[in-house]
Amino acid sequence: MEQHVRTLGRDNLSELESVERLLASIGPAAFEADVRFLSNLHTVDTESAIQSISRLTHPSIIGMSDTPFQIFQRLCDDLVVRVPLLLQRPSYRYRNGDSTAVPFELWLDIVRHAREFFDPAGLDAEFLIARMREGCSRQEAFDALISSKRPK
Structure with missing residues (x-):
């Protein structure tokens, strides 16, 4: 087995969620442009650790949905051409x-x-601050936050 390979697992579900949410919020074209920009800034070391990414093919498997997976496939192809x-x-x-x-x-x-684009704790803090600036007490702001997260 190859050394220094990290696969998608339970321990990095939050990483996967952040990537998927960014794509959903800015769209595939902007996401791919961002990923390519970051890739161009990256110096590729052929001996460095690898993040293995699986496509989500079944709910019991931890993987990436089709659109971001395809973007990462193209990114990998570009990296191989580059190095x-x-x-x-x-x-x-x-x-x-x-x-x-x-x-x-x-x-x-x-x-x-x-x-940087999607920080759930940061969004919650901004929500609480906005409610308190509107005159709500801390408890009222917190209750409003909880209520906003409940399914309707």
Whole structure:
């Protein structure tokens, strides 16, 4: 088995959610432009850790939905064209319709970027501050936050 490969699992569901939410909020074209921009800033090290990404094919499997997965597939293809030595690593050489890979450091840069756009705690704090500025007490603001999160 290849060393230094990280697969999508329960421990990084929040990372996956941030990436998926960013794509949903800005759209596929803008998301792909952002990912490519970050990739161009990234220096590819052929020996560095790899983030393996699986396509969501079944609810019991942790994976990425089709649109972002396809963007990451194209990103991987571009990285391999840019640095052909990546093909010496099985994760890049054996990618297919249900799995792809990117350098782990690039993955982390993309996740950080996604979290800048979507920070649930930050959104909650902004909501609470807005309610308190409207004259609500802390308890009333908190109750309004809870109520806003309940399904209607």
